[in-house]
Structure formats: C-alpha cells, structure tokens
Amino acid sequence: MDVSSVPQEPSPTYEGQRKLLYAVDEKGEYTGVKSAGWEPETFATLTAIAELDRLRNEAWDRALAGKTSPLEFHMFDRRMELDTLAATSGIWKWRIRRHFDVKRFARLPDRILQRYADAMGISVERLKSVPPRDNPS
Amino acid sequence: MSHSSVAALSPELADVRDATAADTGKPAFTHRQSAHCESGVVSAMMTHYGVPMSEPMAFGLASALTFAYIPFVKLAGMPLIAYRMPPGTIIAAMSKRLGAKIERRRFSDPKAGMAALDEQLAQGRIVGLQTCVYWLPYFPEAMRFHFNMHNLIVFGKEGDEYLISDPVFEVTTRCPADALEKARFAKGAMAAKGLMYYPTRMPREVDYAKLIPAAIKRNFHTMTKAPLPIVGIRGIRYLAKNVVKLGERNDKNLILYLTHIVRMQEEIGTGGAGFRFLYGSFLQESGKLLGNDGLIEASKKITAAGDEWRRFALNATKMCRGRMPMDVHALADIINRCADKELEAWQEARKALDS
Numbered sequence: 001m002d003v004s005s006v007p008q009e010p011s012p013t014y015e016g017q018r019k020l021l022y023a024v025d026e027k028g029e030y031t032g033v034k035s036a037g038w039e040p041e042t043f044a045t046l047t048a049i050a051e052l053d054r055l056r057n058e059a060w061d062r063a064l065a066g067k068t069s070p071l072e073f074h075m076f077d078r079r080m081e082l083d084t085l086a087a088t089s090g091i092w093k094w095r096i097r098r099h100f101d102v103k104r105f106a107r108l109p110d111r112i113l114q115r116y117a118d119a120m121g122i123s124v125e126r127l128k129s130v131p132p133r134d135n136p137s
Numbered sequence: 138m139s140h141s142s143v144a145a146l147s148p149e150l151a152d153v154r155d156a157t158a159a160d161t162g163k164p165a166f167t168h169r170q171s172a173h174c175e176s177g178v179v180s181a182m183m184t185h186y187g188v189p190m191s192e193p194m195a196f197g198l199a200s201a202l203t204f205a206y207i208p209f210v211k212l213a214g215m216p217l218i219a220y221r222m223p224p225g226t227i228i229a230a231m232s233k234r235l236g237a238k239i240e241r242r243r244f245s246d247p248k249a250g251m252a253a254l255d256e257q258l259a260q261g262r263i264v265g266l267q268t269c270v271y272w273l274p275y276f277p278e279a280m281r282f283h284f285n286m287h288n289l290i291v292f293g294k295e296g297d298e299y300l301i302s303d304p305v306f307e308v309t310t311r312c313p314a315d316a317l318e319k320a321r322f323a324k325g326a327m328a329a330k331g332l333m334y335y336p337t338r339m340p341r342e343v344d345y346a347k348l349i350p351a352a353i354k355r356n357f358h359t360m361t362k363a364p365l366p367i368v369g370i371r372g373i374r375y376l377a378k379n380v381v382k383l384g385e386r387n388d389k390n391l392i393l394y395l396t397h398i399v400r401m402q403e404e405i406g407t408g409g410a411g412f413r414f415l416y417g418s419f420l421q422e423s424g425k426l427l428g429n430d431g432l433i434e435a436s437k438k439i440t441a442a443g444d445e446w447r448r449f450a451l452n453a454t455k456m457c458r459g460r461m462p463m464d465v466h467a468l469a470d471i472i473n474r475c476a477d478k479e480l481e482a483w484q485e486a487r488k489a490l491d492s
Contacts, residue, residue, distance in 0.1 A: 001409060001410070001414060001440070001443065001444055001447065012279070013277060013279035013280060014277055014279075015277035015278070015279075017277060017306060017307060018307055019172070019305065019406070020170045020171060020172045020305070020408065021172065021408055021409040021414065022172060022193070022408045022409060022414035022415050022417070022418045023409070023414065024417075024440060029421070030193070030414075030417060030418035030421045030422070030436070032170070032172070032192075034170075034307070038403065039454070040399055040403070040450045040451050040453070040454035040455075041399065041400070041403040041404055041450070043396065043399075043454045043457070043458060044396035044397075044399040044400045044403070044404060044450075044454060045279055045280070045400060045404055046279070047392065047393065047396040047457070048213075048282075048393075048396065048397070048400060049279060051393060078271075079271065079281070079282060079283060080283060081213055081214065083211060083213070083214075083326075084213070084283050084325055084326075087324060087325035087326050087328075088283070088323065088324045088325040089324075090324065119324065121272070121319060
C-alpha cells in the first residue's frame with residue numbers, strides 16, 4: 001500500500017481517533033501513517049455491533065413479555081453470548097440456558113446471581129430487572 | 138538514557154533498575170503509537186530501557202507472522218482466524234532470542250495484583266499488562282468487545298488513576314483503578330489472570346546479523362511447512378474453500394462470516410492487511426541493516442500480498458452491502474492470489490538468506 005492510498009474515511013467507530021498503518025512512500029520506504037478510518041473496516045465493525053444489538057433487542061422484547069429471564073437480556077446488553085458468559089461466570093452453558101427460564105431464574109439464590117452480576121460488572125439488583133424498551137441503557 | 142550508560146553496568150547484561158535511575162532518577166517515558174498492541178508494548182519497552190527498536194523489528198524478530206484458520210475455536214460463534222502467532226509470542230521472544238530477562242507475573246488475588254503493580258511503579262519501572270478491552274473506559278464504545286488479549290503499558294499513577302500508554306492510540310491516557318483491575322482480571326477465553334511484565338535485565342547489544350536470518354527462517358517454516366492444513370499458506374487456501382462452501386449452501390451467516398474475516402484482518406490493530414504491511418516493513422528494515430537486497434525484494438512481494446488482502450476486504454464488503462453482486466468464487470480467487478503471492482514472498486526471503 002502506498003502512503004497516498006492510506007484511507008482517510010473518518011469512521012464513527014474510532015470516535016475521532018486515528019490508527020497507525022504501515023505504508024510505502026514515494027521513495028519506496030516503509031513508514032507509519034495515521035488513518036482516520038477505512039469504509040470496509042467500518043462496515044465490518046458496524047455489522048458485528050448491529051448483530052449484537054439485534055440479539056439484545058430480541059431478548060429485550062421477550063424478557064418484557066415474560067418469555068425469557070432478564071439474564072438473557074443483560075448477557076447481550078453486555079456484549080456477551082453464551083460462550084463468553086459461560087467462560088466469564090464459570091457456569092456451564094446448559095445451566096445458563098436453564099436460567100433463561102423465567103421461573104427458574106426467579107428462584108436462583110443470591111450466590112448464583114452474584115456470579116452473573118460480577119461477570120457482567122452490574123449489580124444483582126440490575127440483573128433482576130429489565131428496563132423499559134424505549135429507554136436503552 | 139544513553140546506550141553506553143547501560144552497557145557500562147556489566148559486560149554482558151545491564152540491570153534495568155540501575156539503568157533507569159542512571160541520570161535523572163526517574164526516566165521520562167516516551168509514548169509511541171503502534172499498529173499492534175504487543176509488538177508496540179515490547180518495542181517501546183526495549184527502547185525505553187536502552188535498546189532502540191522499531192515495532193516491525195520486534196514483530197519480525199519474534200517470527201510473529203502466521204495465518205491460521207481454526208474452525209473449532211469460536212469467537213462469538215465465528216471461527217478463529219489469526220494473522221499472527223498467539224499472544225505472548227513477542228514478549229517471550231525478547232527473553233528467548235534477545236537475551237532480555239522479562240519478569241512475568243500472574244495473580245489469583247486481584248488486590249495483590251494491583252499492589253504488585255503499584256510497587257513496581259513506585260520503583261520507577263514501566264509495566265506491561267494484559268487486559269480485556271471491554272473494561273477499558275478510554276476505548277471508543279464501538280471497539281469495546283470481550284477481547285482478553287490487549288497489551289498496554291502503565292507508566293505511572295496519580296491519585297486513583299493510572300497513567301496509560303496504550304500503543305494503539307495516538308496519545309497517552311488515564312484509567313481509574315477499579316476499571317483497570319476489572320480489565321486485568323476479566324475471566325474467559327485466554328484470560329490475563331492479572332498478567333504483568335517488565336524487563337529486569339537487558340541485552341548489551343542485539344546481534345542482528347544472527348537473529349534476523351534465524352527469525353525469518355522460523356517464520357518461513359510456519360508459513361510453508363506447517364503440518365496442519367489450516368496453518369500457513371495452506372490455511373489461506375482452506376479459508377478460500379470455506380468462503381465458497383458457505384456461499385454455495387446460501388448460509389444465512391455469509392455476511393457475518395465475511396465481515397468477521399475483514400475484522401480479524403483489519404480492525405484488531407494489524408497495521409493493515411493482517412500484519413502483512415508490518416512484516417513488509419520488517420523485511421525492508423532488515424534488508425537495509427544487513428545489506429541484503431533479496432530481503433528488500435521479498436518486502437515488495439509481501440507488500441503485494443498485503444495489497445491483495447486489502448482488495449479482498451474491499452470487494453467482500455461491497456458484496457455484503459449489495460454494491461456488487463455476491464460472488465464467492467471471485468472472493469475465493471482473490472484469497473488464493475493472496476496465498477500465491479505470500480508463497481512467492483517467502484521463497485524470495487528464504488533464498489535471500491542462502492546467498
């Protein structure tokens with residue numbers, strides 16, 4: 001890549017930061033060049049975020065309708081999925097899936113709730129509730 | 138701090154603590170932006186303690202370039218696609234290959250881990266940390282994912298805030314103690330377990346004439362002779378096959394999959410084209426240092442391979458956005474061209490070391 005072709009397409013995902021790329025100048029010398037963003041990369045990042053948001057919103061609606069526990073909403077809200085939550089909380093995936101059951105979740109002891117809350121960095125109080133849909137956290 | 142003041146301490150190795158205290162008591166730490174976190178941290182540390190080193194040189198000496206497609210390790214449901222060796226490779230290479238002594242410590246108790254960090258800072262050291270990006274508040278919101286393998290340097294503490302030199306950012310920043318603790322002790326895949334590291338001894342000099350050829354040969358081996366079909370040049374072709382497979386069965390995840398490849402290649406601080414430009418810079422610097430024109434030729438070829446990877450990212454995202462008809466065979470052709478060009482570059486580099 002030539003220095004002149006280092007993309008400067010400001011990316012909303014960088015929040016005004018610039019990233020260092022390596023490129024070749026007109027004398028053929030490699031040098032570090034700051035880039036404000038590149039559209040293909042921005043699109044890839046935003047696609048990943050949109051997918052997480054979609055999963056979060058679906059779980060949100062289901063949680064408000066009483067079809068899943070608040071746990072599933074908070075998991076996606078903290079940008080996690082089953083694998084990540086299982087790894088960070090130390091609770092097996094099949095158990096977590098069971099805890100998506102509203103009735104089972106309501107019976108969980110504080111000890112288990114605390115493990116989930118710690119893994120997500122939120123309070124047990126917050127873990128047990130679902131915010132109204134028009135007020136994204 | 139001058140190189141000679143380090144060398145004066147011992148004929149073989151210089152003690153870091155004495156070296157940093159040499160003139161002014163506390164050394165002024167100079168932040169330098171890098172493409173990649175681990176090579177950035179390591180090169181900044183080496184430079185800080187008297188062995189000036191560029192980021193590409195740290196990366197290249199560690200033979201850190203690779204390609205690996207690991208279908209059975211999933212990241213948020215997607216296969217692990219790596220363009221470099223596993224985290225820790227570059228840090229380890231500084232002690233194994235360059236003869237620096239790097240103290241690495243992990244902790245089961247977060248409080249003890251934070252206290253140990255404070256202790257080293259109080260002694261005037263700069264300290265490398267492995268952290269989880271999600272918990273670092275200074276990261277842009279869109280980049281905060283549960284990624285456990287991010288390296289940064291702590292160079293001081295003021296009140297309840299740590300002074301952070303995060304190599305992928307333009308300037309230094311600050312991080313509150315509780316957030317940094319969370320980031321160091323986040324659990325999960327490849328958890329840092331509070332890993333902190335700092336050099337305690339530095340090599341007096343670096344024997345580039347010996348280290349560079351050895352590092353390139355090791356890297357040549359990884360890229361062309363790996364025993365697994367999912368690693369190296371063969372791994373790249375395996376990726377091409379998988380792109381076609383997903384496309385032909387009209388997998389609903391095709392767009393997520395293609396953008397996942399682009400993210401692994403570009404987003405996670407690679408310096409562009411999955412570290413290929415970073416490595417090109419290393420080959421060029423090496424060629425000049427050793428007066429070896431073959432390495433400079435190889436640098437041009439790996440750059441051409443990098444350009445091909447960028448073409449893949451551009452075309453794949455155009456197809457995902459509907460600005461070009463989706464054509465997985467065309468994408469696979471580009472990926473296979475990347476493989477061809479990388480093979481040429483490696484053969485050129487290997488040949489340059491024989492003459």
